[in-house]
Ligand SMILES: [Zn+2]
């Protein structure tokens with residue numbers, strides 16, 4: 001048994017905590033009663049339960065980091081050089097939009113004529129393959145055209161392209177990427193992730209891999225909660241999974257002006273983005289999932305998309321009322337009062353990324369949206385909505401401390417929330433999102449012995465200094481992992 005003593009925590013009444021193996025077994029016990037226990041003096045540092053990141057594309061992003069980085073390429077010659085230097089046959093991150101000549105298969109054939117070579121553009125919406133790779137990609141007849149013959153894959157042809165890339169990875173590539181990223185997550189104090197993985201375009205291999213990781217609870221690895229991002233309900237039920245969805249896209253993003261808006265973009269007067277699902281298709285998918293007791297989750301950013309989802313959840317839950325269904329909305333960045341009220345009425349769980357406000361709130365969002373207020377946390381909390389925090393890794397890196405800082409220092413002063421409220425987003429509230437409130441999310445007897453020790457008490461350090469707090473140590477299932 002181990003006993004933590006001499007610490008600060010969110011709950012001031014907490015004086016000692018004891019844990020054995022993987023569970024918390026005592027609170028405020030007298031260490032003198034347990035002469036054989038290992039006493040750990042935390043010297044007034046801040047002790048918290050492990051953080052939860054409720055929105056990551058964990059494995060996908062980890063694998064992406066193993067591609068050859070093509071960010072610095074300025075022309076086709078650079079692509080050839082960077083790819084030749086690397087041992088990997090997949091490159092990612094070139095931006096050829098302003099180049100004199102866009103790359104095609106001839107460029108990649110110069111890298112290798114025998115090995116398949118793939119490169120993916122920075123926006124992740126198109127890619128190039130060499131002749132050997134083209135042979136591997138089974139493009140449906142109706143999608144074959146002069147572009148694909150030239151090795152250029154866009155739109156629906158890019159889906160076949162992505163599938164082949166995903167299938168290039170072996171089990172050991174996935175293991176390696178997972179463990180590399182797990183270490184980083186621990187170093188940020190995260191012990192549980194919601195992993196939104198795979199996709200009808202990307203393939204099912206990542207999902208199969210993460211099913212194994214999710215089952216693997218009795219060790220000191222990251223606690224994985226899987227959301228398969230597919231619409232194949234039968235596949236999910238056959239495997240006895242309890243959730244479906246993730247970033248199943250109802251619309252796009254503000255950055256590319258594809259988030260679906262009720263009023264046009266401020267810097268694109270004709271544009272309102274578009275909805276990717278018809279009401280009918282979405283309704284039938286949610287209705288079927290709900291009746292099968294699956295928790296669903298969808299990406300909705302613009303106020304037209306958040307309205308579409310709130311309306312359909314409302315219809316389904318009015319037709320089939322349920323006290324404890326916790327369907328999710330991901331992002332929910334722009335929403336009308338009516339939408340928020342409907343979400344609240346139906347107990348819809350809101351998975352938010354306050355860090356987006358830190359990066360884009362004051363500049364890009366203002367340009368695109370004028371004075372429309374994004375991420376109205378204060379209004380959401382007033383309506384009783386449960387807000388859980390995440391990073392959308394690798395849109396941003398996993399970093400709950402920066403997430404807490406961003407929510408507390410929201411660019412719109414009326415939507416700044418308290419430190420305690422922001423802390424709850426990455427602990428208690430996030431545990432509720434996945435029905436795990438009895439296992440994680442706070443320090444209580446019987447819960448996982450997952451802890452993080454911070455250099456400073458976020459409640460006392462001052463709002464502007466929260467982001468400088470350091471993670472000193474992380475415990476997962478009672479074991480020191482960072
Ligand atoms: Zn998303």
Ligand SMILES: [Zn+2]
Nearest residue numbers: 055057247392
């Ligand atoms: Zn996402």
